[in-house]
Amino acid sequence: MPLSDALVRKLRSIGDVSDETAAALAELPMRHAELARDEEAATDGAPTDSCCLLIEGWMHRQKLVADGGRQILAFNVAGDIPDLQSLHLKHMDHSLVATTRCRVAFIAHETMRDLVHSRPEIGDLLWRDSLIDAATFRTWILMMGRQPAIKHLAHLMCELFVRSATVGLSDGNSCPVPLTQEQLSDALGLSLVHTNRSLQELREQGLIAFDGRRLAILDWPRLSDMAEFDPTYLHLREREDFDPAAPLDRH
Amino acid sequence: MPLSDALVRKLRSIGDVSDETAAALAELPMRHAELARDEEAATDGAPTDSCCLLIEGWMHRQKLVADGGRQILAFNVAGDIPDLQSLHLKHMDHSLVATTRCRVAFIAHETMRDLVHSRPEIGDLLWRDSLIDAATFRTWILMMGRQPAIKHLAHLMCELFVRSATVGLSDGNSCPVPLTQEQLSDALGLSLVHTNRSLQELREQGLIAFDGRRLAILDWPRLSDMAEFDPTYLHLREREDFDPAAPLDRH
DNA sequence: CGCCTATTTGATCTGATTCAAACAATGTGG
DNA sequence: CCACATTGTTTGAATCAGATCAAATAGGCG
Numbered sequence: 001m002p003l004s005d006a007l008v009r010k011l012r013s014i015g016d017v018s019d020e021t022a023a024a025l026a027e028l029p030m031r032h033a034e035l036a037r038d039e040e041a042a043t044d045g046a047p048t049d050s051c052c053l054l055i056e057g058w059m060h061r062q063k064l065v066a067d068g069g070r071q072i073l074a075f076n077v078a079g080d081i082p083d084l085q086s087l088h089l090k091h092m093d094h095s096l097v098a099t100t101r102c103r104v105a106f107i108a109h110e111t112m113r114d115l116v117h118s119r120p121e122i123g124d125l126l127w128r129d130s131l132i133d134a135a136t137f138r139t140w141i142l143m144m145g146r147q148p149a150i151k152h153l154a155h156l157m158c159e160l161f162v163r164s165a166t167v168g169l170s171d172g173n174s175c176p177v178p179l180t181q182e183q184l185s186d187a188l189g190l191s192l193v194h195t196n197r198s199l200q201e202l203r204e205q206g207l208i209a210f211d212g213r214r215l216a217i218l219d220w221p222r223l224s225d226m227a228e229f230d231p232t233y234l235h236l237r238e239r240e241d242f243d244p245a246a247p248l249d250r251h
Numbered sequence: 252m253p254l255s256d257a258l259v260r261k262l263r264s265i266g267d268v269s270d271e272t273a274a275a276l277a278e279l280p281m282r283h284a285e286l287a288r289d290e291e292a293a294t295d296g297a298p299t300d301s302c303c304l305l306i307e308g309w310m311h312r313q314k315l316v317a318d319g320g321r322q323i324l325a326f327n328v329a330g331d332i333p334d335l336q337s338l339h340l341k342h343m344d345h346s347l348v349a350t351t352r353c354r355v356a357f358i359a360h361e362t363m364r365d366l367v368h369s370r371p372e373i374g375d376l377l378w379r380d381s382l383i384d385a386a387t388f389r390t391w392i393l394m395m396g397r398q399p400a401i402k403h404l405a406h407l408m409c410e411l412f413v414r415s416a417t418v419g420l421s422d423g424n425s426c427p428v429p430l431t432q433e434q435l436s437d438a439l440g441l442s443l444v445h446t447n448r449s450l451q452e453l454r455e456q457g458l459i460a461f462d463g464r465r466l467a468i469l470d471w472p473r474l475s476d477m478a479e480f481d482p483t484y485l486h487l488r489e490r491e492d493f494d495p496a497a498p499l500d501r502h
Numbered sequence: 503c504g505c506c507t508a509t510t511t512g513a514t515c516t517g518a519t520t521c522a523a524a525c526a527a528t529g530t531g532g
Numbered sequence: 533c534c535a536c537a538t539t540g541t542t543t544g545a546a547t548c549a550g551a552t553c554a555a556a557t558a559g560g561c562g
Binding site for chain 1: 479
């Protein structure tokens, strides 16, 4: 499959992309690369001149504090452009890191700018994508500030599964989630020990199965209920109430 | 002063706005309104058809959880368009509320869309503004997840002061911060009691003065140091290290 | 096998919450 | 202009969710 397929699939999950525009995306000049686990694609504080399109594998964004603590801000899957914001913010305010070994393609800002100006349709859609990014941050803030650990963890699992399923990365009720418990902790703002115990609680309640590679949703109604998961914030292209059992619209 | 002055000042704090574009902004058709304290300008889950430009007073964005808890996601001051995201996300994923009584102007999405398409310069700048919004959320996530209450509070005070100063709302080392301790708590994700004690600690250390109306920065170096405040995330128009004592570039 | 990374368990501690009440400030109507 | 109601702040005491410390166990992999 063409390398930009992941991108088109992603964009079609949040809006309309004409075949013509999809073809234009496939033609974009980009520099392909493979990143090792923990390799940085962009560094906090550094200037940037291109955006990183994630083609395969997982990435995450993170910030560090003085005492050595790390906060993970988001996880990204194939089709995402995790540092799209760099198009208009020339300096990184966080780092972009390969969670797993992954394949990426760097697209020069100049190329991106020409694209969004010559095709307002795609410009608006990318803007929309960056706004959904922000909506996701808002939801994380809510979970961090006003929910206990177990609900927060349940919510993250819901998010990761829905986002994966939406771009065709799920298989029935399960999807890849290649995260260590330490990475989960740093995303949730919890200690490793407490994250471990919260995970065990979700398992004991029969809500999920998770082994550091794959996540399986065992009881979506109870899991999403416990998490107070409302997918509105993902602003997916009109699809009523999300049901992971339902066949996905795969284009 | 023309009502769009606050907007132009805000946009000039993050990028270049030609006088011609500023004139175009002043001509935009908008519906003016006055909001009472706690009045909602946009409601979580509801569809939208206009953006809200804040002209005078403070607003904030919030989400609620089932047990009645509230999380404040951001505070907004004059010149901000707090629900700019609604331009491309048709349903609100949070509410926009008047923190104080305030003056606003609603600009129809149609008007906004024509503007950004006819003047890519302003479109890019608004996109940039929404990206700075997201960068602010990222920083909040970091503070919530990996910093203790007192540092988080100190950081919020730094942010509110810098953002106010940047758009000319500060007076020397102080600026209006019309927030109750309950609102601060809901922004920090802390209890009212703990917020109160953290505030007292900042006061006792001689870092700030705050009475629910105004915030005075008494020792910027020590305050910003304790908060690990790095204004990079605000992506202000090139101005080196922020120094609240320095005269502001007022255009 | 043996090393390294990741997960799990146990015990203890603490930052922050909750509950409860006093106190201060602000505003309102008589 | 005072009395009273309401909202916001402060204090104290008890409790708890989650952190920290320490060590054991389990997987992967060269």
